[in-house]
Amino acid sequence: MQLKETFEKVKRASKSLALLSDEQRNEILLAVAEAIINNKQRILEANAQDLAKMSKDNPLYDRLQLTDSRLEGIASDMRNVATLPSPLGHITKQKTLANGLHLCRVSVPFGVIGMIYEARPNVTFDVFSLCFKSGNACVLKGGKDADSSNREEVALIHEVLEKYGVNKDVVALLPATHEATGEMLNAVGYVDLCIPRGGRKLIDFVRDTARIPVIETGAGVVNTYFDKDGDLEMGKAIINNAKTRRVSVCNALDCLLVHQDRLADLEELVKPMAEKNVILYADVQAYNVLDGKYPYLEHAKDDSFGTEFMDYKLAIKTVSSLEEALEHIDENGSGHSESIITKNEQTARKFQAHVDAACVYWNVPTSFTDGAQFGLGAEIGISTQKLGPRGPMALEEICTYKWLIEGEGQTRP
Numbered sequence: 001m002q003l004k005e006t007f008e009k010v011k012r013a014s015k016s017l018a019l020l021s022d023e024q025r026n027e028i029l030l031a032v033a034e035a036i037i038n039n040k041q042r043i044l045e046a047n048a049q050d051l052a053k054m055s056k057d058n059p060l061y062d063r064l065q066l067t068d069s070r071l072e073g074i075a076s077d078m079r080n081v082a083t084l085p086s087p088l089g090h091i092t093k094q095k096t097l098a099n100g101l102h103l104c105r106v107s108v109p110f111g112v113i114g115m116i117y118e119a120r121p122n123v124t125f126d127v128f129s130l131c132f133k134s135g136n137a138c139v140l141k142g143g144k145d146a147d148s149s150n151r152e153e154v155a156l157i158h159e160v161l162e163k164y165g166v167n168k169d170v171v172a173l174l175p176a177t178h179e180a181t182g183e184m185l186n187a188v189g190y191v192d193l194c195i196p197r198g199g200r201k202l203i204d205f206v207r208d209t210a211r212i213p214v215i216e217t218g219a220g221v222v223n224t225y226f227d228k229d230g231d232l233e234m235g236k237a238i239i240n241n242a243k244t245r246r247v248s249v250c251n252a253l254d255c256l257l258v259h260q261d262r263l264a265d266l267e268e269l270v271k272p273m274a275e276k277n278v279i280l281y282a283d284v285q286a287y288n289v290l291d292g293k294y295p296y297l298e299h300a301k302d303d304s305f306g307t308e309f310m311d312y313k314l315a316i317k318t319v320s321s322l323e324e325a326l327e328h329i330d331e332n333g334s335g336h337s338e339s340i341i342t343k344n345e346q347t348a349r350k351f352q353a354h355v356d357a358a359c360v361y362w363n364v365p366t367s368f369t370d371g372a373q374f375g376l377g378a379e380i381g382i383s384t385q386k387l388g389p390r391g392p393m394a395l396e397e398i399c400t401y402k403w404l405i406e407g408e409g410q411t412r413p
Contacts, residue, residue, distance in 0.1 A: 220250030227342035
């Protein structure tokens with residue numbers, strides 16, 4: 001492995017994190033947050049180099065772009081992480097056996113976390129803050145689209161770490177190449193856990209290739225069902241927010257399911273999205289209702305449903321019942337986030353009980369699927385798998401545990 005030396009340095013450096021107190025970690029996180037604000041221009045100039053290489057029409061452009069306000073938000077999230085209780089050293093279970101042995105299960109870091117992500121320079125700071133707070137070192141593998149931004153951010157983090165006498169190898173940024181991805185996925189004995197964050201193609205490649213443990217963060221094919229008992233004004237606000245707040249993120253709405261009894265309200269329901277030029281791919285019934293009334297209307301195709309658009313595009317499907325809506329979600333959802341809009345509690349509870357997703361909403365937009373919004377400070381990704389963490393992963397989710405056993409010379413018969 002050409003990067004073996006890098007992995008070895010990170011592994012060694014990870015041991016030094018155990019010597020830091022939570023107070024020291026918090027002080028450093030606050031210092032990095034301050035450095036982000038004080039060096040905004042430096043980061044934005046690097047980001048501008050990346051943006052210049054990407055078309056503004058690319059759905060990933062919004063993910064790639066950093067602004068003054070977004071950097072303020074990143075710094076704020078890092079300060080929030082610093083205020084959270086430490087996830088380390090928690091006794092999650094303890095007991096004394098009949099033979100006198102005392103068993104204690106305590107939370108500890110994984111050690112080294114590998115993060116693979118695409119055009120998302122904000123992830124660099126988010127991952128650092130969560131890993132550092134939880135005592136984990138991190139190996140970052142960003143995409144080539146955000147390489148200048150990521151390198152400037154890691155350089156800034158390294159400067160703060162060196163100022164506080166912390167080994168800067170607790171954070172490493174790999175080259176933005178496919179070869180580096182392959183090496184990380186084969187870094188057995190060096191990287192304890194890999195978390196991919198990106199599109200379906202990336203996640204499938206990591207899952208199929210890795211020889212190290214992986215937590216899958218699935219692509220977000222997100223549906224919202226407007227029930228026959230849905231509130232129109234509430235529905236307008238929820239659907240518009242879920243679709244247009246930020247179209248490039250994984251919690252953005254991809255398909256609106258509407259009960260056939262509410263087709264008369266469909267024109268009003270989708271009206272706010274016309275201001276953002278959202279293209280609607282409507283099935284036959286919905287198309288007939290909206291034809292001549294919505295300016296950006298097209299016929300739905302077979303691949304309109306079950307697609308993560310990451311763009312100002314939305315599929316619309318008419319359903320005759322809650323059961324049909326649930327069947328559609330079962331077949332086309334990705335297990336990320338799903339929502340129902342209804343005033344009928346019985347219907348909502350049935351929806352929440354049946355839908356197999358990490359986050360299931362009732363009268364709330366899926367845009368809330370986010371670690372910071374969940375009060376977790378930030379997130380390292382949204383897990384859609386069932387083994388291990390599920391949903392927004394933050395401090396607790398990137399810790400494991402070990403058993404501590406104390407005795408007085410007992411031997412096993």
